[in-house]
Amino acid sequence: MTRLAALMEARFMAEQSELRARLAVEARVKASLDGLDEARAQAMTDAADPASFSPALARATGAWLRWTDGRKAALNGDLARAHVATAAARKGLSRSFGQMQASQKLSENK
16 A cells, blocks of 8 residues: 555656646746737837838838737637646646545555
8 A cells, every 4th residue: 555655646746747847838828928919019119100110111010910910829729728738737636636645545544
């Protein structure tokens, strides 16, 4: 029983590590989205400045804004997948925690 408890503890620690990794991916995607939103807002501010207006700048800004729309859609998809992976990791961690607790109690009672 002691070996089972040690095995369940190792599994729990592995699940914790997995959850940390999933949360890190989620945070990176969120940071990318935030950075893209900030850059987009800055581009809109710069494009609205009448002192620096030019037709070429307007076309370039429009093309870049269209690109950011596509990139944002891709990042939102990545974020949704990251949320699902994080939820699955949380569920696995919860399950392994329960198994670890049960194996420890069985080990103590023996």
